[in-house]
Amino acid sequence: MSVTAAQGFSAAGIAAGIKENGNPDLALVVNNGPRRAAAGVFTSNRVKAAPVLWSEQVVKGGEVTAVVLNSGGANACTGPQGFQDTHATAEKAAEVLDGHSAGEIAVASTGLIGLLLPMDKLLPGIEKAAAALSEHGGEKAAIAIKTTDSVHKTAVAGGEGWTVGGMAKGAGMLAPGLATMLVVLTTDADVDAPALDAALRDATRTTFDRVDSDGCMSTNDTVLLLASGASGITPEQKDFAEVVRAVCDDLARQLIGDAEGASKDIRIEVVNAATEDDAVEVGRSIARNNLLKCAIHGEDPNWGRVLSAIGTTKAAFEPDALNVAINDVWVCRDGAVGEDRDLVDMRFREVRITADLAAGTESAVIWANDLTADYVHENSAYSS
Amino acid sequence: MSVTAAQGFSAAGIAAGIKENGNPDLALVVNNGPRRAAAGVFTSNRVKAAPVLWSEQVVKGGEVTAVVLNSGGANACTGPQGFQDTHATAEKAAEVLDGHSAGEIAVASTGLIGLLLPMDKLLPGIEKAAAALSEHGGEKAAIAIKTTDSVHKTAVAGGEGWTVGGMAKGAGMLAPGLATMLVVLTTDADVDAPALDAALRDATRTTFDRVDSDGCMSTNDTVLLLASGASGITPEQKDFAEVVRAVCDDLARQLIGDAEGASKDIRIEVVNAATEDDAVEVGRSIARNNLLKCAIHGEDPNWGRVLSAIGTTKAAFEPDALNVAINDVWVCRDGAVGEDRDLVDMRFREVRITADLAAGTESAVIWANDLTADYVHENSAYSS
Numbered sequence: 001m002s003v004t005a006a007q008g009f010s011a012a013g014i015a016a017g018i019k020e021n022g023n024p025d026l027a028l029v030v031n032n033g034p035r036r037a038a039a040g041v042f043t044s045n046r047v048k049a050a051p052v053l054w055s056e057q058v059v060k061g062g063e064v065t066a067v068v069l070n071s072g073g074a075n076a077c078t079g080p081q082g083f084q085d086t087h088a089t090a091e092k093a094a095e096v097l098d099g100h101s102a103g104e105i106a107v108a109s110t111g112l113i114g115l116l117l118p119m120d121k122l123l124p125g126i127e128k129a130a131a132a133l134s135e136h137g138g139e140k141a142a143i144a145i146k147t148t149d150s151v152h153k154t155a156v157a158g159g160e161g162w163t164v165g166g167m168a169k170g171a172g173m174l175a176p177g178l179a180t181m182l183v184v185l186t187t188d189a190d191v192d193a194p195a196l197d198a199a200l201r202d203a204t205r206t207t208f209d210r211v212d213s214d215g216c217m218s219t220n221d222t223v224l225l226l227a228s229g230a231s232g233i234t235p236e237q238k239d240f241a242e243v244v245r246a247v248c249d250d251l252a253r254q255l256i257g258d259a260e261g262a263s264k265d266i267r268i269e270v271v272n273a274a275t276e277d278d279a280v281e282v283g284r285s286i287a288r289n290n291l292l293k294c295a296i297h298g299e300d301p302n303w304g305r306v307l308s309a310i311g312t313t314k315a316a317f318e319p320d321a322l323n324v325a326i327n328d329v330w331v332c333r334d335g336a337v338g339e340d341r342d343l344v345d346m347r348f349r350e351v352r353i354t355a356d357l358a359a360g361t362e363s364a365v366i367w368a369n370d371l372t373a374d375y376v377h378e379n380s381a382y383s384s
Numbered sequence: 385m386s387v388t389a390a391q392g393f394s395a396a397g398i399a400a401g402i403k404e405n406g407n408p409d410l411a412l413v414v415n416n417g418p419r420r421a422a423a424g425v426f427t428s429n430r431v432k433a434a435p436v437l438w439s440e441q442v443v444k445g446g447e448v449t450a451v452v453l454n455s456g457g458a459n460a461c462t463g464p465q466g467f468q469d470t471h472a473t474a475e476k477a478a479e480v481l482d483g484h485s486a487g488e489i490a491v492a493s494t495g496l497i498g499l500l501l502p503m504d505k506l507l508p509g510i511e512k513a514a515a516a517l518s519e520h521g522g523e524k525a526a527i528a529i530k531t532t533d534s535v536h537k538t539a540v541a542g543g544e545g546w547t548v549g550g551m552a553k554g555a556g557m558l559a560p561g562l563a564t565m566l567v568v569l570t571t572d573a574d575v576d577a578p579a580l581d582a583a584l585r586d587a588t589r590t591t592f593d594r595v596d597s598d599g600c601m602s603t604n605d606t607v608l609l610l611a612s613g614a615s616g617i618t619p620e621q622k623d624f625a626e627v628v629r630a631v632c633d634d635l636a637r638q639l640i641g642d643a644e645g646a647s648k649d650i651r652i653e654v655v656n657a658a659t660e661d662d663a664v665e666v667g668r669s670i671a672r673n674n675l676l677k678c679a680i681h682g683e684d685p686n687w688g689r690v691l692s693a694i695g696t697t698k699a700a701f702e703p704d705a706l707n708v709a710i711n712d713v714w715v716c717r718d719g720a721v722g723e724d725r726d727l728v729d730m731r732f733r734e735v736r737i738t739a740d741l742a743a744g745t746e747s748a749v750i751w752a753n754d755l756t757a758d759y760v761h762e763n764s765a766y767s768s
Binding site for chain 1: 674688
């Protein structure tokens with residue numbers, strides 16, 4: 001269903017020849033209106049890929065007619081030529097979509113950093129994609145943006161008479177302030193750009209921003225939300241925001257479930273924190289501890305590494321009041337040995353760590369992955 | 385030569401039975417005077433092991449007669465009982481060393497977090513170690529503090545008529561604010577506690593504090609510097625500080641060279657930074673980037689991952705002015721593709737990354753390791 005689940009959108013996914021193996025590598029998502037409102041959230045990495053620099057400006061206008069997405073190359077760290085290539089991509093899409101300006105075309109790219117895109121393949125690919133546009137093209141678009149993803153990711157939810165659909169790619173470099181993820185969400189709700197922006201920021205803050213696969217932040221992260229207004233229905237902002245959040249949450253969970261080389265999905269819940277910021281800081285610190293990630297991979301409920309990670313933060317807590325549960329067994333109580341660690345069953349893919357800071361009433365959930373030999377293998381061989 | 389290279393010190397390393405495999409696990413270092421000045425630097429982790437809490441207090445007094453070090457258990461996250469055990473360890477050492485108070489005995493522990501030490505073995509071990517004390521015991525002491533270290537680490541340097549010697553252990557959890565490292569340095573220079581403290585803080589700041597093997601900070605890090613004054617010589621503070629720094633630098637380099645599962649030692653030099661703090665922040669961010677660490681393991685000069693790591697910092701720089709060299713080949717110039725990456729020869733264990741921020745004149749060097757399947761293996765099996 002993906003980005004064409006909502007009325008007023010068409011999409012396509014084709015093989016333009018950017019990837020040498022001939023797999024699909026170019027997606028086009030078009031908003032057919034009547035409304036063309038849009039909002040976007042982008043990487044907070046200060047080294048931003050050309051398409052991010054471009055699309056940030058496009059989204060500021062509040063109107064997006066189409067999104068061109070390519071896998072097979074990130075167009076990051078490519079200098080002035082890279083930016084010109086993104087511009088040419090938008091120009092080409094505007095041309096084939098007749099009557100639109102390049103300033104309404106968002107561009108997103110993913111793949112290896114530091115390589116120029118093969119424009120001799122990409123530009124004809126846009127014509128091919130435009131010819132393939134379909135109201136049922138969402139699935140193919142989702143497939144065309146995959147890099148090391150083992151599966152394509154889509155999600156759909158909605159209210160009475162209106163729908164939010166989306167697609168995502170990402171399988172590594174998943175980290176705060178987003179991750180190498182490209183996400184396009186669409187809705188036929190009749191919502192203007194400021195309302196879209198509010199809903200999207202609220203949703204990403206507690207979903208994509210709390211996914212931390214490997215602590216590495218990408219240069220290319222892009223999350224777009226486009227509204228066609230085709231349903232003619234304007235939902236309550238609260239209801240709309242909640243549905244956008246649900247779709248983001250679903251896609252974020254799929255990203256963690258497909259992280260490169262991972263064998264475990266780790267749900268880290270920090271409870272009884274003094275502030276939500278404290279909870280997030282502690283959750284991230286646990287999520288990024290390589291020693292703990294290795295232990296989880298080995299199905300070892302090594303709570304000492306959890307405490308050691310908490311101890312590196314500035315959050316409010318007393319060391320001798322900390323409690324930690326792994327899969328609901330409180331292996332650490334009052335900063336020391338708690339229940340028998342042999343009671344912890346870690347055979348399943350999902351592992352739940354609960355860190356109780358005993359310092360307040362706030363909480364947060366961060367999702368992470370374990371660290372495996374497969375992760376090392378995939379990422380030491382990526383560019384070769 | 386280790387801690388007995390300097391006059392006025394005796395040491396021992398024995399097997400007390402703390403380690404189940406019967407390997408040496410208890411070291412004793414004694415300052416025989418005439419002076420017994422001391423300084424210490426400890427982990428900045430807020431979750432501190434019992435021996436750290438104890439020894440911090442001991443060092444504040446400025447006098448240390450002896451150090452008891454054990455491997456085979458960290459005595460961290462062990463609650464009130466753990467602290468009592470450390471206290472009992474110091475009491476026992478004071479008793480067998482005749483005429484000294486427990487308040488002059490520093491204690492350091494390393495091994496698994498969350499387990500109480502077997503005091504029925506440790507306390508008799510102290511008697512055994514005291515009986516084995518020798519002016520040539522430095523090597524054995526260095527061996528007894530090993531955990532997953534493949535070799536023991538010692539270093540010696542000095543000036544005219546005076547010497548600084550030291551031993552270190554550590555093979556993982558090496559990170560800023562120190563790392564799971566236990567280090568004891570000794571000198572026969574006639575230097576008081578404030579001068580020792582100044583020299584030690586200055587030395588650790590640019591040596592042990594700039595080693596980042598895996599981004600994980602230990603609960604037990606301890607670096608002690610003891611002065612016996614036995615040479616009768618008081619060097620210029622500048623000369624003394626430089627020799628202490630040289631010994632720390634030597635030991636820090638040995639720690640990186642023996643990091644768990646590593647196949648590469650990565651020297652990250654950040655140059656032309658606006659401030660030294662900026663240089664250190666950027667160096668650490670590069671040092672901790674798992675994707676880059678995997679690429680280095682795969683001998684892949686993936687400079688895009690260097691830029692992506694720099695981009696997550698708050699340091700002063702312009703993305704399109706960044707330059708990166710790997711093993712002296714400037715693969716990235718002005719934030720984009722530079723020299724041919726195929727020119728980079730990465731066959732050797734040492735890999736040099738130079739990041740030029742083009743924003744000032746300050747610089748810093750951080751040492752790190754690659755991320756390997758062996759690291760994952762060692763750390764997923766550590767406690768089982």
